[in-house]
Amino acid sequence: MTLITLSDPRSPVSEAYRTLRTNLSFSSLDEPIRTLVITSPTPDEGKSTTIANLAVTMAQGGRKTVLVDCDLRRPSLHAFFNCQPEPGLTNLLLEKDSEPALQETEVEDLFLLSSGPLPPNPADLLGSKRMDQIIRKLKDVADIVLFDAPPVIAVTDATILGAKVDGVLLVISAGRTKREHAQRAKDMLEKAKVRIVGAALTNAPKDSSIGGYYD
Ligand SMILES: Nc1ncnc2c1ncn2[C@@H]1O[C@H](COP(=O)(O)OP(=O)(O)OP(=O)(O)O)[C@@H](O)[C@H]1O
Ligand SMILES: [Mg+2]
Numbered sequence: 686m687t688l689i690t691l692s693d694p695r696s697p698v699s700e701a702y703r704t705l706r707t708n709l710s711f712s713s714l715d716e717p718i719r720t721l722v723i724t725s726p727t728p729d730e731g732k733s734t735t736i737a738n739l740a741v742t743m744a745q746g747g748r749k750t751v752l753v754d755c756d757l758r759r760p761s762l763h764a765f766f767n768c769q770p771e772p773g774l775t776n777l778l779l780e781k782d783s784e785p786a787l788q789e790t791e792v793e794d795l796f797l798l799s800s801g802p803l804p805p806n807p808a809d810l811l812g813s814k815r816m817d818q819i820i821r822k823l824k825d826v827a828d829i830v831l832f833d834a835p836p837v838i839a840v841t842d843a844t845i846l847g848a849k850v851d852g853v854l855l856v857i858s859a860g861r862t863k864r865e866h867a868q869r870a871k872d873m874l875e876k877a878k879v880r881i882v883g884a885a886l887t888n889a890p891k892d893s894s895i896g897g898y899y900d
Contacts, residue, residue: 720850724843726870730858731887744795748828757807760800773801852882
């Protein structure tokens, strides 16, 4: 899988990821967001692609960034960075005192913590006290920690994890995500007191009337 922010950093799409980075940094002026979970209502709406490209632009902006694959059901981040799927988060969750197996990527200042072996009980692991410790530990070594998560409606993982971090970014796919599902995802997160910092629209039709000059 290719990352457009690496293969074509000057494209309008890469520019859109940088705009997303900027908007996130302005979304909370008092306390900068240091831990962010990405999710979406249902599968295949572009969560992993969005968080991987966002991580690249954040690291390129000079912030030490750790990307964590918390989709313990369909992990995919390792494939974007040609990294290994394990060891990773689940090793860290199950083996006390172990150190995070951060893998280097081709991007300076960007490190990946893969999912590790898939567990039978992802939600229990993500909701554990040990997970709180791991988040604290990752914050000690990075400026920003980004977490990929499963879709929010079918399983509870993203909601549980979202309650442990500074904010959640909700991905909505144009022409694909149903309004009703977007609304339900928002309600579910808000009910759990999760802070939704914004939404990212994927699969949007290209509008050539804006920014063509800068192509
Ligand atoms: N911004 C975008 N615009 C159009 N298509 C996109 C965009 N981002 C991702 N896609 C495409 O959508 C599909 C799903 O992407 P991705 O794997 O990132 O989604 P996901 O929400 O993480 O899926 P899953 O629920 O399986 O984890 C891929 O084919 C990807 O290329
Ligand atoms: Mg995914």
